[in-house]
Amino acid sequence: MSLTVAEMLVRTLDEIGAHQVFGIVGDALNPFTDAIRRQDRVRWIGVRHEEGAALAAAGQAKLTGRLGVCCGTTGPGANHLVAGLYEARKDHAPVLAISGGVPSAKRGIDHLQEDDPVALFRDVGVYSELIASPEQAATVIHQAIAQAYGERGVAHISIPPDVFGAKVSGAVPSIATLRPRPELAPAAEDIAAMAGMIAEAQKVAVLCGFGCHGAAAELTALSDRLQAPLVHTYRGKDILPYDDPRWIGGVGLIGGRPGVDALENADLMLMLGTDYPYSEFLPRKTQVVQVDERAFALGRRTPVALGIVGSVRPALRMLLDTLPQRTDSSFLDEVNADRAEWDEMLDAKAALDRSPDKLHPQAVARAISDSAADDAIWVTDTGEVTLWAANWLRQTGRQQITGSNNNAAVGTGMGIANGTQALDPARQVILHAGDGGFTMLLGEFMTAVEHRLPVKVVVYDNSGWGLVHLEMEGAGVPPAPGAAFPNLDFAAFARACGARGFKAAKPADLPGAIAAWLAEPGPAILHALVDPDEIPAMPHIDPKQAVRFGISKIKQAIGALAGRDSA
Incomplete structure (x- = not known):
């Protein structure tokens, strides 16, 4: 059975579980919005400004790690998406941005609302491509979604209305591959080196970032094993309850003095799943081990003695298998006393x-x-x-x-x-x-x-x-x-x-x-x-x-x- 390119795209979104599309309707999108209208699995959510569509899609992707989808029509409609899409770019969240285009026969002659959407989206996106023919559609749609997931960013496709409405045979290939990236286990020798550095440090503090989500049990076990305070970035704040005695507080202006001082006074900081950008709040003399899935993020915020490429949860599971139990809680007790004073100030202000x-x-x-x-x-x-x-x-x-x-x-x-x-x-x-x-x-x-x-x-x-x-x-x-x-x-x-x-x-x-x-x-x-x-x-x-x-x-x-x- 043949489908239009628009119908194929809607079917693909349904199959990968992307059931909401945020956008504003326009004539260049008519085949796509009509394809959505004629089924009941993928829902169109009309917004009042295309930036709001991009923000909504990015918000979903940041919260769930799954593909968010937004849409804008020709020229200004697509242009308005870009500002909101920087949310996904900067927070490394998978979003598919779909833009309508001028009819294929009108390209290159300064047609009404014509611009270069492929070039426009290149800075905000990990992928940007014009689907110039129906035969190209299936593989480009697959590639766009694959790169959005694989590189955790924005993928953009521009589709002219004549291509959107054209018939195609077949379907988007390899649907099973279009899913979030799995966790990455670090190298065993890196974990052994990390354990050796921990053994030599008397006072260990842990800075927990967004990449620690899903590893709450491992973080609390690590804190209990090392008697180490857990400090968090703002994006990691929600991992544990506020009143957990291990969860000392944040760093920087979105945080407080106890967290900043705990990192500064430690012999060793474990920097887990964070690329915390405010280097002025990171310790100046403390030795640092950083664990992150992204090799390019290691060591760029503060000098790092050991950088480990891997996801936090498998890294901590491997590490906990090697660490002996510590009983000296004096450093954690000292930090918690500082925290109690800080909390009293917060309570008084509120x-x-x-x-x-x-x-x-x-x-x-x-x-x-x-x-x-x-x-x-x-x-x-x-x-x-x-x-x-x-x-x-x-x-x-x-x-x-x-x-x-x-x-x-x-x-x-x-x-x-x-x-x-x-x-x-x-x-x-x-x-x-x-x-x-x-x-x-x-x-x-x-x-x-x-x-x-x-x-x-x-x-x-x-x-x-x-x-x-x-x-x-x-x-x-x-x-x-x-x-x-x-x-x-x-x-x-x-x-x-x-x-x-x-x-x-x-x-x-x-x-x-x-x-x-x-x-x-x-x-x-x-x-x-x-x-x-x-x-x-x-x-x-x-x-x-x-x-x-x-x-x-x-x-x-x-x-x-x-x-x-x-x-």
Whole structure:
């Protein structure tokens, strides 16, 4: 039986378990969207901006490791996908991006909306190809999906409408090969060398990254065997419960002092499944062993004495077979004492009774964390909101955390949350967004409303670009024009979209607003008017940086006085 290229592509997506396609319809995609309409296995989820489609697909791929799919029509429709696809590129997640093209006979003559999509997607993708003939389609579709999985990145195919609608015989070959990469066992001699270095170290600390997912049992066994603290990156935060005594906390601004100091004071750091980019928070004198599936990632963030190519779980299983039990817990006890002091500070910052008239963002993040479902999925947009959500979240170990990580793009949260929620509408998905980031792709809230995706959005409204403001103060300069801006009423916006909206402006408003917001069966927004002058907790404040903060505040005060004098 012959199929069109569009029908073959839909059938292939169904066979590999990619049952949702995010995009915006357009004439170049008509054969594809019609092929989806005529079956009931693969679902089209229409969005309000193609970047939202790419973000939704990337969000699914990052959370599950399985192929996400997005689609844009000719020219601008495909171009809009690119910004969102950097989420998949930077976080190494498999996504198939499909773009429509101008009719084959019109290429090369500056036709309406014509561009070069193959070249456009080359930086964001591991593969980019134009399907120029029906006979080429089956093998190119296979190659695209194979490279998306094999290289954990974006694969792009552009298909003109005449090719999309053309008949072909046969099917995409070797479907069984189109699946996520399996775990990679390291070389036995590398594990032996690692065990030897551990034997010579008195104090061992472990930095756990995203690559440690699935290895929670092995990590806790390693900690118990070595009496070693487990420190995590932000992408690894959800692997173990917040209150696990081995799980000390994070590093950097999305983390705290105990984690940073534990790594610095260890004789040996095991850097597992992470390519942590902020080298200034990594130890300067500690010896390092790094384990990662990607050989090219070894040693590029900090000097490494031993680099091991392999997946974390098989590496730890092999290692645990060789390690004797240690009984001296003094280093772990010392780190936990530091952690207790840090946690007391976090609790004090998040206390609802800290101020009767100011709603502190830490209180918002902590109250939502403590009210959320035991298996909730947390999506965090980028900016100052990331610091509130990450540092005051007390995860259960069953919850999952995602967002814009290595791309660190503002405005990505709503699209990622929509894709995440579409995976399981019955599971609670909570998006923490800043006011600036949420308004960037405001229309994607209507995607949630239209498709009954019950995403719960909390908007932290400090009327400005909070992290930019903080960076300016850290540099000793007053905030520049544009750092602050007026806002809409986000609760009223939710109601205008046909959803529910709630508002909290003072601590007394917060418990009731959160309870009503989380109880909503559909999408809802909580508009939290937070104190714009709040400063995040930092692991260690450089004295020079503290001086610059002071200089900035003095300049702001002088500017305010000058303004009053001239009024």
